[in-house]
Amino acid sequence: MKLCTQIERVEKTVDDFTVGPIDLDIELGTITSLIGNNGAGKSTLIKMMMNLVKPDNGLLLHFGTNIKTSEHWKQDVAYQPQSVLGCDLLTGNHLRDLMAPWYKNWDQEMFMNLVRIFEIDLNKRFGKMSKGMQQKLNIVLALSKNTKLLILDEPTANMDIPSKQKLMNILVGWMERDERAIVIATHQVDDIKKLADYIVIMNEGKVLGKYEKEELVYRYKRYWFEDGLEIEKIPGEIDRLNDRLLISNNVDQTDTFLKKNEIKIMQSEVLEVEEIITYMLMGR
Amino acid sequence: MNRWQQAFRLSKFELIHSKKSILFLLFLLAPYSFFLTMSIGSYLEEHFMLYDIFFLLTFGVAAIWAKPKEYQYQKLSDNMWAQPFTVFLNQLPIPREIVVRSRFIIYFIYSLPFHLAVLVIMYSFAPELRQTLPPLEFIAFSLIWLSFGICYGSVYPASDSGDKVTNVKMAFYAVVLLGSFSLILFAVPYLSSYGLVGLTIVLASKWPIVSSLISVIAAGASVEFWMRYMKKHMNKLDYFQ
Numbered sequence: 001m002k003l004c005t006q007i008e009r010v011e012k013t014v015d016d017f018t019v020g021p022i023d024l025d026i027e028l029g030t031i032t033s034l035i036g037n038n039g040a041g042k043s044t045l046i047k048m049m050m051n052l053v054k055p056d057n058g059l060l061l062h063f064g065t066n067i068k069t070s071e072h073w074k075q076d077v078a079y080q081p082q083s084v085l086g087c088d089l090l091t092g093n094h095l096r097d098l099m100a101p102w103y104k105n106w107d108q109e110m111f112m113n114l115v116r117i118f119e120i121d122l123n124k125r126f127g128k129m130s131k132g133m134q135q136k137l138n139i140v141l142a143l144s145k146n147t148k149l150l151i152l153d154e155p156t157a158n159m160d161i162p163s164k165q166k167l168m169n170i171l172v173g174w175m176e177r178d179e180r181a182i183v184i185a186t187h188q189v190d191d192i193k194k195l196a197d198y199i200v201i202m203n204e205g206k207v208l209g210k211y212e213k214e215e216l217v218y219r220y221k222r223y224w225f226e227d228g229l230e231i232e233k234i235p236g237e238i239d240r241l242n243d244r245l246l247i248s249n250n251v252d253q254t255d256t257f258l259k260k261n262e263i264k265i266m267q268s269e270v271l272e273v274e275e276i277i278t279y280m281l282m283g284r
Numbered sequence: 285m286n287r288w289q290q291a292f293r294l295s296k297f298e299l300i301h302s303k304k305s306i307l308f309l310l311f312l313l314a315p316y317s318f319f320l321t322m323s324i325g326s327y328l329e330e331h332f333m334l335y336d337i338f339f340l341l342t343f344g345v346a347a348i349w350a351k352p353k354e355y356q357y358q359k360l361s362d363n364m365w366a367q368p369f370t371v372f373l374n375q376l377p378i379p380r381e382i383v384v385r386s387r388f389i390i391y392f393i394y395s396l397p398f399h400l401a402v403l404v405i406m407y408s409f410a411p412e413l414r415q416t417l418p419p420l421e422f423i424a425f426s427l428i429w430l431s432f433g434i435c436y437g438s439v440y441p442a443s444d445s446g447d448k449v450t451n452v453k454m455a456f457y458a459v460v461l462l463g464s465f466s467l468i469l470f471a472v473p474y475l476s477s478y479g480l481v482g483l484t485i486v487l488a489s490k491w492p493i494v495s496s497l498i499s500v501i502a503a504g505a506s507v508e509f510w511m512r513y514m515k516k517h518m519n520k521l522d523y524f525q
Contacts, residue, residue, distance in 0.1 A: 098294075
């Protein structure tokens with residue numbers, strides 16, 4: 001698969017908080033979710049990917065171009081920040097007129113289509129729109145730039161439920177149109193479940209790992225036992241409740257051990273994505 | 285489209301919301317011009333410092349006071365001050381040079397007509413000024429002050445790109461600014477027996493061509509310097525907002 005973004009040993013220290021060193025590759029044709037607690041460094045990483053925050057060390061390439069030395073890559077990268085500054089007096093039409101000429105692949109038909117789907121009033125000033133409507137307009141503008149890489153920072157945080165659903169479908173459709181990639185920082189489990197191919201877990205400025213979503217789902221398992229467990233620690237065990245319920249992050253090891261010791265399993269099931277992420281962020 | 289045209293096109297997105305502010309500037313023009321016109325006669329007889337201060341304020345800061353608050357230099361986070369629209373433009377694939385030029389165009393659209401109008405009103409309604417400065421010398425005098433407005437005023441668009449400003453830094457800038465203005469206001473009468481405006485009248489009268497040329501060159505150099513500074517600064521600054 002072709003790489004669209006290469007992040008090599010990128011590091012940034014602000015006051016007493018350090019993000020990185022981070023190594024991460026983003027491939028075309030994939031959706032990567034950045035997950036982490038508040039203050040984990042997701043937004044800083046995204047801003048470094050947009051060269052808005054300058055790394056102290058390391059190398060960041062989009063489509064093989066060092067983002068420090070050139071501005072051409074911006075043509076191929078659309079970015080939706082959490083909050084937009086300085087546009088309160090501009091209407092949707094103004095923002096479209098401002099942005100469209102700078103993107104060689106701007107898709108006006110898609111723009112009008114999405115405006116209709118999200119029922120956006122293009123004559124209303126940005127500052128007068130609700131947070132949710134501002135977010136919808138931002139995402140519509142970002143998608144219409146028709147770039148190869150789309151970077152979204154909490155795109156659905158303020159959206160109503162039907163709009164979130166519409167956006168999911170639109171993003172899936174957008175990916176299918178060409179060889180593209182999306183990087184999405186989010187706290188919304190639905191976004192991760194429905195969209196992500198890869199999950200990047202961040203904690204305290206560090207990347208704990210990049211996982212294929214499907215692989216991650218089968219790495220963790222919950223077991224119920226008929227009898228209380230008498231063994232102090234079982235391989236793969238990361239949590240236990242009442243000696244009858246056990247969580248493992250290494251299913252192979254746990255299964256082998258349970259079989260070998262003839263421990264009867266009443267029931268077992270894979271964990272939900274949010275449970276897995278919670279355990280991972282707890283360092284388990 | 286050349287870069288200045290692209291920059292002008294970009295600046296229009298801010299200027300469309302500046303009509304009220306420009307009208308407000310015209311409203312400000314009346315009391316400013318009235319004071320400067322009515323007092324020039326007595327100023328030419330005895331160089332009182334208040335007139336110099338007023339002149340400095342008119343050509344130094346008056347034009348930017350009228351900008352809509354959304355487009356003013358403001359605090360964005362703890363230590364970060366910037367002009368938010370410039371920060372927004374920085375996220376788009378617009379060459380930095382065009383963003384930088386657009387900031388200067390906006391400043392000049394606010395300041396130059398205002399400064400020019402003050403000078404024209406003064407010359408039209410103050411016979412004492414017309415007697416002191418024939419048309420060519422008045423043009424030289426105008427160029428000196430318009431150039432001052434450009435030289436000093438270029439700091440404003442250049443600072444739109446943002447800066448990390450701590451209280452200590454802010455206090456330092458204030459002391460340097462007030463100190464340098466005070467030094468000029470006191471040093472000029474002490475060394476030349478003229479006030480600041482009076483000295484520029486003398487320079488324009490005695491050496492109209494040389495003073496005009498030096499002023500215009502200084503203005504051009506200042507714009508060039510601050511545009512380069514802004515471009516480099518945007519490349520270094522962290523925009524967390």
